[in-house]
Amino acid sequence: MPDIKHFDPDTALERVEELFWQHGAATTSIQAVATATGLNRSSLYATFGGKRELYLAALRRYRRLRAEPALRLLAEDERGLPAIEEFFTQLVGVRCTGAYAGWGCMIVNAHTGTDRQDPDVQAVLEEHHRQLRDSMHAALETARRRGQLADATDTATTADVLALLAYGVNLRSRAGADATTLRGTVTAALDALRPQG
Amino acid sequence: MPDIKHFDPDTALERVEELFWQHGAATTSIQAVATATGLNRSSLYATFGGKRELYLAALRRYRRLRAEPALRLLAEDERGLPAIEEFFTQLVGVRCTGAYAGWGCMIVNAHTGTDRQDPDVQAVLEEHHRQLRDSMHAALETARRRGQLADATDTATTADVLALLAYGVNLRSRAGADATTLRGTVTAALDALRPQG
């Protein structure tokens, strides 16, 4: 006998995700969310709960639909070093051009936000970090198997280095870093991994 | 004939700097600043102007007294690779232990903040980035002169890589990253630069 929602919650959440991604949680008001989604405050609260839950849902959506697929692709790519190269190329592309240019990575942005102390937010950050390292590690192991790495390279710690490098790219892209410069930087980092490089 | 200030502006600004550094600009209220400094709102506004100017003054103080000295030391250190090694070791130490543990770098934090669009804030970020790269480049040039680098190493782009790595360290430290892990990561990155490494 109940009424049904007059909107698609995930479509609305996508708008919310973009708002929080671009502007951050602290400086995005519920009013701004209502305006951007075209929804009323009542509908927002009834569907998602308060602002905390709304941000958390948006952050999790970002990870699930934007971060995770790219990392899964990286981990399962059988090419080795070229896979890592493409991962970074795509990353720089998304960060510096197109609709999301200058927005950085929502998860990186969350590191400096207010709610970073929130255990639920921390869990997303930690899970993302683990997956980023693991995917990078898997790709490096493939590269090793294919003889693309210098012999002394430790794939585990190198994965950590590349993960931090990715954070750096995401961060600097938010300050308007040049795409060409960033691409040159990651290329140099990857070239250093090659044998007699 | 005028009265003089009943407090030391720079001592107050140091408190403000710590507040903005730890909690960010958006989530630090003027009331919180007044409480932390023991000053009245009137004194704050009369001395520093509004919140924007207050944050800007704190950010510039951070750069001048915390970032710049360390970078100057790095640039002028004649040891080469060991100088870079010590820079990162000190960095990890400050970020993960002591009074400022988990605060990250105020300039890195500013990348994701609200006022990153503020031209004056952007100028501080860009100036810091330039100085970070230049200092790293100078240390790498010293290392090259001393034969500490693999022949193929391009010091300019490698400086970019190490700069992004530093950003990554700062960012992850704010999420509570382990000091030992971070030290291992930067060590691996630097070892990769050495000849036949």
Add this chain to the structure above:
DNA sequence: AAAATCTTGGAACGATCATTTCAAGATTCC
């Protein structure tokens, strides 16, 4: 068609925000 129940719109809540105002207090110069 009518009853039941959820959704929606809009107003309203108290709290807190950055900022201003102004009289009272303090200090320096004459």
Add this chain to the structure above:
DNA sequence: GGAATCTTGAAATGATCGTTCCAAGATTTT
């Protein structure tokens, strides 16, 4: 010591914050 002028404290301003409430509207089941 008195006049001049800045600093200081505290209250007040208007705006905006997140959240709640409730009547009106919409939809499904009977």
